Amino acid sequence: MSMCGYPSEIKKLIKYVEETREERLKKPYRRLSLEEREKLLKEWHPDYKPGTKRPLRVGVCKGTVVYNEVADLLEAWPLIDPDQIDLSKVDYDVDVLVIGSGGAGLAAALWAIYSGVSPDAVLLVTKLRLGDSNTVKAQGGIQAADRPEDSPILHFIDTVGGGLFANKRDLVEALVTDMPFIMKWLEDLGAMFDKNPDGSYVEVSGGGACRRRLHCARDYTGLEILRVLREEFLNHDVPYLEFTPAIELLTDPEDGGVSGAVLYNLETGEYYVASAKAVIIATGGAGRLHIAGFPTSNHYGATMDGVVMGYRVGANIVHLDTFQFHPTGVAFPEAIRGELITEKCRSLGAQLVNVHGEQFIHQLETRDVVSSAIIKECAEGRGIITPTGAMGVWLDMPMIDMLRGPGTIKKALPAMYRQFIRHGIDITQEPVLTYPTLHYQNGGIEIDVFSRVLRPNGEPIPRLLAAGEVGGGVHGRNRLMGNSLAGILVFGRRAGITAAKTVKETSTRPKLSLKHLEKYIEELKSIGVPRERRSPILLPDYRGEKVLLRSLRIF
Amino acid sequence: MSVALVTVSRREILQPKMVKIYVMGREYLVPEGLTIHKALEYAGFRLIRGVGCRGGFCGACATLYRKPGEYKLRIALACQNVVEDGMYLVVLPYTPIPRVKYKLESLKPDVGLVLKLYPEIARCVACNTCTKACPQGLQVMDAIQAIKRGDLAKAADLTFDCIACGICSMRCPAEIRHANIFHLVRRIYGKYMSPKPRHLEDRIKEIEQGKYREELEKLKQASVDELKKLYASRVIEPEE
Ligand SMILES: Cc1cc2nc3c(=O)[nH]c(=O)nc-3n(C[C@H](O)[C@H](O)[C@H](O)COP(=O)(O)OP(=O)(O)OC[C@H]3O[C@@H](n4cnc5c(N)ncnc54)[C@H](O)[C@@H]3O)c2cc1C
Ligand code: SF4
Ligand code: SF4
Ligand code: FES
Numbered sequence: 001m002s003m004c005g006y007p008s009e010i011k012k013l014i015k016y017v018e019e020t021r022e023e024r025l026k027k028p029y030r031r032l033s034l035e036e037r038e039k040l041l042k043e044w045h046p047d048y049k050p051g052t053k054r055p056l057r058v059g060v061c062k063g064t065v066v067y068n069e070v071a072d073l074l075e076a077w078p079l080i081d082p083d084q085i086d087l088s089k090v091d092y093d094v095d096v097l098v099i100g101s102g103g104a105g106l107a108a109a110l111w112a113i114y115s116g117v118s119p120d121a122v123l124l125v126t127k128l129r130l131g132d133s134n135t136v137k138a139q140g141g142i143q144a145a146d147r148p149e150d151s152p153i154l155h156f157i158d159t160v161g162g163g164l165f166a167n168k169r170d171l172v173e174a175l176v177t178d179m180p181f182i183m184k185w186l187e188d189l190g191a192m193f194d195k196n197p198d199g200s201y202v203e204v205s206g207g208g209a210c211r212r213r214l215h216c217a218r219d220y221t222g223l224e225i226l227r228v229l230r231e232e233f234l235n236h237d238v239p240y241l242e243f244t245p246a247i248e249l250l251t252d253p254e255d256g257g258v259s260g261a262v263l264y265n266l267e268t269g270e271y272y273v274a275s276a277k278a279v280i281i282a283t284g285g286a287g288r289l290h291i292a293g294f295p296t297s298n299h300y301g302a303t304m305d306g307v308v309m310g311y312r313v314g315a316n317i318v319h320l321d322t323f324q325f326h327p328t329g330v331a332f333p334e335a336i337r338g339e340l341i342t343e344k345c346r347s348l349g350a351q352l353v354n355v356h357g358e359q360f361i362h363q364l365e366t367r368d369v370v371s372s373a374i375i376k377e378c379a380e381g382r383g384i385i386t387p388t389g390a391m392g393v394w395l396d397m398p399m400i401d402m403l404r405g406p407g408t409i410k411k412a413l414p415a416m417y418r419q420f421i422r423h424g425i426d427i428t429q430e431p432v433l434t435y436p437t438l439h440y441q442n443g444g445i446e447i448d449v450f451s452r453v454l455r456p457n458g459e460p461i462p463r464l465l466a467a468g469e470v471g472g473g474v475h476g477r478n479r480l481m482g483n484s485l486a487g488i489l490v491f492g493r494r495a496g497i498t499a500a501k502t503v504k505e506t507s508t509r510p511k512l513s514l515k516h517l518e519k520y521i522e523e524l525k526s527i528g529v530p531r532e533r534r535s536p537i538l539l540p541d542y543r544g545e546k547v548l549l550r551s552l553r554i555f
Numbered sequence: 556m557s558v559a560l561v562t563v564s565r566r567e568i569l570q571p572k573m574v575k576i577y578v579m580g581r582e583y584l585v586p587e588g589l590t591i592h593k594a595l596e597y598a599g600f601r602l603i604r605g606v607g608c609r610g611g612f613c614g615a616c617a618t619l620y621r622k623p624g625e626y627k628l629r630i631a632l633a634c635q636n637v638v639e640d641g642m643y644l645v646v647l648p649y650t651p652i653p654r655v656k657y658k659l660e661s662l663k664p665d666v667g668l669v670l671k672l673y674p675e676i677a678r679c680v681a682c683n684t685c686t687k688a689c690p691q692g693l694q695v696m697d698a699i700q701a702i703k704r705g706d707l708a709k710a711a712d713l714t715f716d717c718i719a720c721g722i723c724s725m726r727c728p729a730e731i732r733h734a735n736i737f738h739l740v741r742r743i744y745g746k747y748m749s750p751k752p753r754h755l756e757d758r759i760k761e762i763e764q765g766k767y768r769e770e771l772e773k774l775k776q777a778s779v780d781e782l783k784k785l786y787a788s789r790v791i792e793p794e795e
Binding site for chain 2: 031033034128129131132133136137145146147148149151152153154156157158160161165169170173176177180181183184187188189190191192193195197198199200201204205210211212217218220222223224227228231232234235237243266267297299300301333334335336339340347349414415418419422423539541542543544547548551
């Protein structure tokens, strides 16, 4: 492998970081007041940048302001022409259809089964391989208030404060009170979290949290949760289809509720019709939309499909005018730009430092605030410019071993160590260059505490549930670290339980139609949406321009 | 203190050096420094198989390659490793490694059980091919040997960073299904052998008994100003 490391011009700058390290190790940087935080956000956070958003012109939330990239997806033609789909032949006739195989989808499927649905009456469909998701990439940890010094009350206050007080509070209550139970569930499933010899969890601080509350599995927390859930799912013999995304929901014209989905075989191009008494959307986030032009930390399939499908059947959308830009994406090397450098590095003490070696923000402020501070630092000329013209500041990784003893990095951050050593950068010796990356969809389709998807008037859409990153409300306008893994399991579980209940209450199979598209299509026509703009997009297209220009679609 | 910023000439940005790679035998010219995934996309491939997280976590992108004039079969992750001039490569679309079903609740944490479910473990010839093949740099053979000895704790620790890419199993002369075995061993360790968490049960009981209900109810009703006050007056616990 090519092990190039830093070019010499950048390497030279490292000495300024080293020069101030001793000093910085001694005295902690001060925290900002609420007013200072607000000012920093307003001036520098991408959410406040003019020209990046617009009000929606179609659908049930007409007038709601969302990012342009989101509006483009919602103001787009369906992939299918309703007249060409034969709904009389049902390929999959099930009780519960789960869309997505991240943590939320797998938890939902399992809890539907625990709540009485027969495993063979469940169908899980997923876009890529089973488990390819944002969940598998989660590194830092998961929040649960279990230590005696901590409490669900403090977890609640941290979460709503971090969310700029815009969270749906009953969802937050569910989050903080279910989480200790979820940890117990994961224990029972054999998940391995970092523990002290006496069994107590090793818990570290997350940005914006007032207690050490983050439970980690090295820096493979999401991988550990995902693979344990996946094993359990496979042991139950639940039918599942890989490389088969859902591309549109089906509705019963009688009550407007959901009754199944149209599925698409990514390899053969064939469509399938699935009928279900309850449908759970667990399609995750939207990083691959590259909102506001940012690179992303998300997996390849994070394209917001679930919001698109849900919106077309009438779901309310909340907080899609705000996204989370994680402060520490990789700025160099270019090959992995945008990939994540986990917040756990900062939890363990790594500080953010500008080109002069000066610290400019406490590393454990909330993510929106830290990102804004980094963007400001670079915009005002105190960043470092990489050979490809990208900008970044230093994250002083070697501090971790100095603070917590040699070997800490390799033991607690093996994924981070690998990510950089593969490119010739040894993070036990050298700081890394970092810049915010598009990380998390703060909002989404609105759910209630039963994971039911709501219309703008607050009524649940019959038989439609959602859980995980696709859902909106719980995190308000900014999610705290470790609260997403928490949210996907809390609301995935609740979705599974509600689905089982819905199945029991639904005696006759709901009818299948694409009626909801009629009005939507009329609206698209009336605002003149170009025909080639279609959604969901399923996967981003990164093919080289040169090839695309000469591409003939004849085979 | 004044520091000269790194300046980069525009030419360098606009005209990257190109390298030659051979994708399943066909030659493509791609910019230096791209990951294998990005190089494939640059060349015009739309990825569906052999890709997932794009960050080194999911194991979907096991890649085999050789370099001209070398007999050695090399291993990479397409999302993590960058192209090299002259690479002959294939990204594996799939690795067939069927698993054995089990019920964790009714398992006994002993080695006999792992061997019963995956008897091929006994056939390990200690050739170390798996270790040499692992893109995560894990001591794969040592883990298999630990399982044979009955040291599940050690095996769980050694294989914790396994991303189940399947490369070791595709290379193993004993046809061992490593990743599946490792999943099983870690779950046995996690459930039956790791120390039980302290505090957790107590907190669950408190919640079930309604200890926080009233206060949470108040917080749910509180005005934003009240919440802001509470938020601002939090005492932040020092790091350890
Ligand atoms: C790099 C990274 C690090 C993170 N670290 C942390 C952390 O430390 N702590 C924390 O709490 N959170 C973290 N997060 C956030 C957290 O991992 C995610 O928000 C969370 O896992 C999302 O779970 P999910 O189940 O909702 O979605 P995902 O895990 O993304 O799963 C969505 C699933 O739906 C599938 N899908 C998508 N569209 C369709 C479709 N149309 N049809 C069928 N299937 C579809 C996808 O393929 C995927 O399988 C991190 C995120 C990233 C990207
Ligand atoms: S490759 Fe197979 S036989 Fe060789 S050491 Fe590894 S497990 Fe044993
Ligand atoms: S142990 Fe095997 S399956 Fe796991 S990462 Fe290494 S090569 Fe891949
Ligand atoms: S795409 Fe997931 S490990 Fe490479």
